[in-house]
Amino acid sequence: MRLPESGAATAAPALEPLLFELARDGRAGRHVRGAENADALIPAEFRRREPLRLPQLTEPQVVRHYMHLSEINYSVDTGMYPLGSCTMKYNPKVNDRVAALPGFAEIHPRQDDATVQGALALLWELEQLLVKVTGMDAVTLQPAAGAHAEFTAMLVFKAYHASRGDGGTRRRVIVPDSAHGTNPASAAMCGFEVTTVKSDARGNIDLDALKAALGPDVVGLMLTNPNTLGLFEERVRAVCDAVHAVGGLVYGDGANMNALLGLVRPGDLGLDCIHINVHKTFSTPHGGGGPGAGPLCVKERLRPFLPSPGIVREADGTFRRSSDDRPRSVGRVRSFFGSFGVLVRAYAYMRTLGDGGMVETSEDAILAANYLAARLRGRYELAYDRPCMHEFVLSAAAQKKKGAAALDIAKALIDEGFHPSSVYFPLIVPEAMMIEPTETEPKETLDAFADALLRIADRVDSDAASLHEAPLTAPLRRLDEVTAARHPVLRWKSPS
Amino acid sequence: MNRNPYSPHTDADRRDMLAAIGVSSVDDLLGAIPSDARRPALGLPQGMSEAEVQAHLASLAARNRPAGAGPFFLGGPVQRRYIPAAVPALAFRGEFLTAYTPYQPEISQGTLQSIFEYQSLLSELLAMDVVNSSMYEGASAVAEAALMAVRVTGRKRVVVATDVYFQYRETLRTYARGPELEIVEVPTRDLASSAAGVACLIVQHPDALGTLVDVRRIADAAHAAGALLVQVTEPHACALLEPPGKLGADIVVGEGQPLGIPMSFGGPYLGIIACRDALVRQMPGRIVGETRDANGMRGFVNTLQTREQHIRREKATSNICTNEAIAAIVASVYLALMGPEGLRAAARLGVERAHRLAERLAAVPGCGIGNDGAFFDRFLLTTPLGEEAVHAALRAEGIEGGGVAGRDGYTGRRGLIVQCTEMTTDAEMDALVRALGSTVAGAREKVTAR
Amino acid sequence: MSVPDDLRYSKEHEWVRVDGDIATVGITHFAQEQLGDVVFVELPGQGSAVKQFASLGVVESVKAASDVYAPISGEITERNMKVIEKPELVNQEPYGNGWLVKVRVADKGEVGKLLSPADYRAHIGETAPSGA
Incomplete structure (x- = not known):
């Protein structure tokens, strides 16, 4: 396998530097200290000779780094996450x-x-x-x-x-x-x-x-x-x-x-x-x-x-x-x-939850899924049009014929402020979009999500090609997964 | 009123939703469920308020004895280590904790970059080319490493040293029942001479008893026989010991729990697995790689996915899907805060205390150190009494005296496996030395009295 | 030209060009189009034996892995290192620099079991010869 030469990694502009790029020698945090002479207890032939090139950072640097990274991550705590099959319901604190x-x-x-x-x-x-x-x-x-x-x-x-x-x-x-x-x-x-x-x-x-x-x-x-x-x-x-x-x-x-x-x-x-x-x-x-x-x-x-x-x-x-x-x-x-x-x-x-809460959980999950399916029926093809349980699968095959595939619709959902549904699964439905709203999203959020998908359907009808550009409002545009797989860069490498 | 406190729906909402669906109740949607099996009485207790749940769980927690409650020398793959305050404060932020697997990279760069950093940090620590984004924990990672070696070599025999953690050997045997592999256990000293016709040799360094092992010699023997060398290791030890990548290891596995993850009675933990570049196509689990977005910005994505179950199904390198992503982020935050000096200091403190303690315990009449050679931050304490008796006597004094070697199937080993870390205090060591001394002396008096 | 006239084809979308004892093997233009961007190619080493219609190697895109089947039996005399280093050649020149392996043909009679260009065109739903 070919790995690109070091240095290439730092050439592109980045949302947030890597830990390694923020580091300077001499800045170690020292949360633990002592026993400086203990190496002598280890026989010389076993001691580490390879340099230990872990980044040296101060605690405030580390805090800001991860705060910045948290800001470019979607989560249930930040919004609805209708990933079919994954049950992204609220996680109680x-x-x-x-x-x-x-x-x-x-x-x-x-x-x-x-x-x-x-x-x-x-x-x-x-x-x-x-x-x-x-x-x-x-x-x-x-x-x-x-x-x-x-x-x-x-x-x-x-x-x-x-x-x-x-x-x-x-x-x-x-x-x-x-x-x-x-x-x-x-x-x-x-x-x-x-x-x-x-x-x-x-x-x-x-x-x-x-x-x-x-x-x-x-x-x-x-x-x-x-x-x-x-x-x-x-x-x-x-x-x-x-x-x-x-x-x-x-x-x-x-x-x-x-x-x-x-x-x-x-x-x-x-x-x-x-x-x-x-x-x-x-x-x-x-x-x-x-x-x-x-x-x-x-x-x-x-x-x-x-x-x-x-x-x-x-x-x-x-x-x-x-x-x-x-x-x-x-x-x-x-x-x-x-x-x-x-x-x-x-x-x-x-x-x-107890006895009653348990059953209400499933009832609400089923209610939410069927409600969303009802709101979207007619504009998207329901792969199997019978009452669903907690999730349902749409096919965007008709949209694909017009020039926007399930993937494009998924990316357009990002610009509407939602995490996309699961796409291309299950394998037996062409252009599958699998939607699981869960029981913890209020009706107004379900409505907002349905409205977003209906707006996207309108866009597909009027200007399907515009979806190929989505997302435009996310931290990054679409990523080049082909180059990532052809020429894998799987870790940071020291430029020296 | 809602019976599920996390339900958002008002009665009016429910009515409106049912009307939009065109049914009068949820039961109208359940027609596919056999009617005689519908809505069974579960017989669960009634629900609790948050305050009641907090109180109930606190009362259960109070019936456990946490490590800080007395002198503590248990260790092995799971270690009591200092966790910097910023580790949970950052890694357990909801933006990381409540995210899903980063299938949409445009809005998942926080998770993806953190995992890429984890892979990079562990690569440096282990001196290995590729680290995946995590396995469940150490034992299943060892089993997956063996399966990987079987795929690479086409051989079905695996030799593992008897001084590899017993849970790891047991888990390996369980996994081997699937593809019907032959698992052979030999003492570490016999590994090198057991390489003929095997998929891999599995060695642990430092081993379960803390003994330092000449891995290079064993790796050479494996390679000469066309086998792979799998090294089980520990992250803190790698800060002071020559790392596996420089010892000839082809696959490296270990438990990442000591990197800032609480002991939590067995999990969730962090399975570390690393390999050489040439083996990456046989690596199980997700791997994050670097790329660019449409504007040329650097970004990160899950890559080399054709190895995985969601694409290759029965031909995948493993069935693993859920991993331990948040634990990998914890480990990254931990390493970022500790830095090379902090990590070395934590490792050195364990080494220094283990050697000081071993010397004092060996001075107790009849006691000794049972390691085959030099040890790292834990050692095998041999005693003139039965190991179980000593362990029980220490327990009665409120001391967790360490692992019982015989109980855990370390062939031919008897005694207590005593672990030290940077958390081990002088007072704890004094208490152990005193208690061991009086236990041994008490037993002698009994013998003399007879 | 998506189905060249001088080649033979398998139903699994491999092509073969026989030149004396040596056959050159690749995947068709149609196959590479279906796969999308090829990111990885796995091929057997020199000297390995392959059997007609048995698995020969793997061609991968980002989200799919497809077996490549040997259109003809024999011994691998060469694998295309260029395509291993630069998998995009399979997309760019499927019948040229994107070839996969060369095979010393064991039984030339096997060529008779392969599809003619016209039959392959019919197989992939192309009604007329390319360029027509």
């Missing part, structure tokens, strides 16, 4: 504050159970809440994110089938064509082959195609419900029955659980397990890409295979980490006990 309590933030994962009873109690209570919401029986809180939970579940499926003597023959995982890319990738990481099944005209899995794909070599089906079109699988029980009939298992991708809270439990529909993206469903902040947490909730028959350890509540009300209930555990999928700080936030959110 109290959740951040409780996660930072010293009793949570300053405990080490290797401390004895006796010294972390509050943490174990919280995790155990969270597991009970998740069991109730999903209709499953057992939970592992270990997975770090949704994709990590998918991989964990595939390992659990593999162990389950092996325990029944047909581990060697079951090699194929069925994935609908509307699925997130993580589904086939997780199955492949587990050594399985992936068979893709198409969707029918109503946006459901094509049941006939599914049945044709099923056989004794099938590990299971990975099912997102509501699917990535925002549609509830109309024959979900028949789908699960068909998979079970060949001895397969049904994995629920819980990416869209925000539509189901209190309205239906996946465990009542025939699914064998489901993961929860707590950074979606339970309001924990996305952090510009992470962290998340991906608890995996399973039916009783899969409990023995869950990652270890789990948490046990003793008769005296104390808690301990234990693997007693999972004798055939697949092992651990990461160090320690999951994204605890994220799980604390999710727990706080679930307790805030």
Whole structure:
């Protein structure tokens, strides 16, 4: 791979210099000092000879640098974020504050159970809440994110089938064509082959195609419900029955659980397990890409295979980490006990909502999505025109014929002051625009967003080419991703 | 009145929205859900006010014993380190914390530039060509490094040293169940002679016990056999030790938690993974690159995306999607504030205290240091009593005496793994020395009395 | 000229020019147009064996990765280093400097399984020969 010579990086004008460009030798912050002579304790052959070219900056410089960067970043705290499939709802501040309590933030994962009873109690209570919401029986809180939970579940499926003597023959995982890319990738990481099944005209899995794909070599089906079109699988029980009939298992991708809270439990529909993206469903902040947490909730028959350890509540009300209930555990999928700080936030959110708040969350998410769809119907093509759940997919195919693609509409939304919807996903809808307003945007914001999309539709009709210039009001214009990929510059390099 | 305190809708809003949709209630939109499964009784507790939630969580937190409550020598991949005040104040600003993955670079330059800076800072620290934008945490990063080596070499056997963190080895074994890799564990001293036919050798330096390891020799053996060398390392150690890129490592992995991230009972953390230029196409996870916008302004974008699951699906280098972006930004802010001198100082203080403490503890009758060679900022304390007994006795004195080596599957090792950092005080060290002395002496008296 | 008359084609949009024992292989003008800006090309090393219609390498754009299939079996005698260094050549000169590999042909009979220019034009929906 070719990397450009150093120096090239600094030639372009920039919104904000890099830390390295702000630095001057001799300015180190010195938040910690002492033990200047400790190097002598390290044998000479191990000592660092390579210069340590970290930038030297004062604290005020660092503060201003990151304040400037924060000003050129869109976030839920600054505006509506209708990214389909991502559930960018409001992230309550109290959740951040409780996660930072010293009793949570300053405990080490290797401390004895006796010294972390509050943490174990919280995790155990969270597991009970998740069991109730999903209709499953057992939970592992270990997975770090949704994709990590998918991989964990595939390992659990593999162990389950092996325990029944047909581990060697079951090699194929069925994935609908509307699925997130993580589904086939997780199955492949587990050594399985992936068979893709198409969707029918109503946006459901094509049941006939599914049945044709099923056989004794099938590990299971990975099912997102509501699917990535925002549609509830109309024959979900028949789908699960068909998979079970060949001895397969049904994995629920819980990416869209925000539509189901209190309205239906996946465990009542025939699914064998489901993961929860707590950074979606339970309001924990996305952090510009992470962290998340991906608890995996399973039916009783899969409990023995869950990652270890789990948490046990003793008769005296104390808690301990234990693997007693999972004798055939697949092992651990990461160090320690999951994204605890994220799980604390999710727990706080679930307790805030309680029974009634939980169901109202999904009702409002569904209401908002259907309302936006109703306002946009006629000006944009609805990919599947039936009641949606918490999100819906438009096709900008008609707009593309007029000269403005989904990408152009997305960029035009930036100039209207909104973060764009997801575009070009799911793959089965041409020029897809996937919109998830979430339950925390007030009606006036929903209206403003609909108005913006309608104005853009007008612009497409009158002067589609003008959208190619968008965005004009953002910190940057469109970026050259082709050059970035052809000639990757993946780090700052010293000009000297 | 709204039952969800974060719901924005008035009754009138809801009526208007339903009217616009053309239905009379939300239930009219739920026709696809089997009616017998609709609106189950969840049996959850009633909701709480914010004040009640705060009080409830505070009461749970009060049932934990934070590290500052007594002498504390636990460590390993997760370390009690000083976190400058400006780190959370900046990195946890809502503009960073509540952003999504930067799919729209024009309005996501804050996240993208911060991640590019993270990649650059870690490249300097590790002396490696490419660092990705983060993995979940150290253990899964080790497993992903092994999978990467398998892809590069086409071999399915991986050899890992027994003095690599036990959680890392266990996680590696779990991941290996997927593609059915052969995982072999050997003592570090036997790594070099185990390279034939393997995808990679995995060595940790400093190792789980704090011992310094001659990585170069092991890397040479790996390369001679056509295998890759994966080095597990720690960020503070790299400030004082020759970095992995200069030792022959092809892939470097580690836990980034010590870079300003709270211990938080196991996460969220920061998985570090780095590689040489030639391997970048096999790297898992997102990578940020530099480019220009239509006006020629410098900007940053996610790049080399064809490696990733959203494009390559089952042929992707990994299934990872969500990563630990905010933790990478925390690490960047931390490194920017500490600077090279601050980072070195924090590392030196751990080294200096570990050596001072080791000397005093080794002076307790029957106790010794069990490392195979020189150590860095933690060491293996051997005791004349069983390790569990000593650990329990210290615990009774309110001292977190360190990791129990036997419990954690370090083959043939018995004793306490004692970690020091810049947070370790003289008073804590005095307390440990005193308590160990009396525990050992007490046990001797019992023996004598018999 | 989007479908030159002196080449043979595969349904997967590769072209081949046979010259004695050596065949030069690339992707068609139509294929590069569908892909968009090519940013990366991955090709097998000299001496590797390729099989007709089996995967030969990968051509990537920013948001897509496409397998390239060998239109003919044989041994790779050369891979185009220029195109590895400058992937945009695939877009700029798909039939010229944008070629991918040269193959020592194992069985010339395989050429018979490839499409003629007229058949390939029909395959991609071009009704008339280019330039006509």
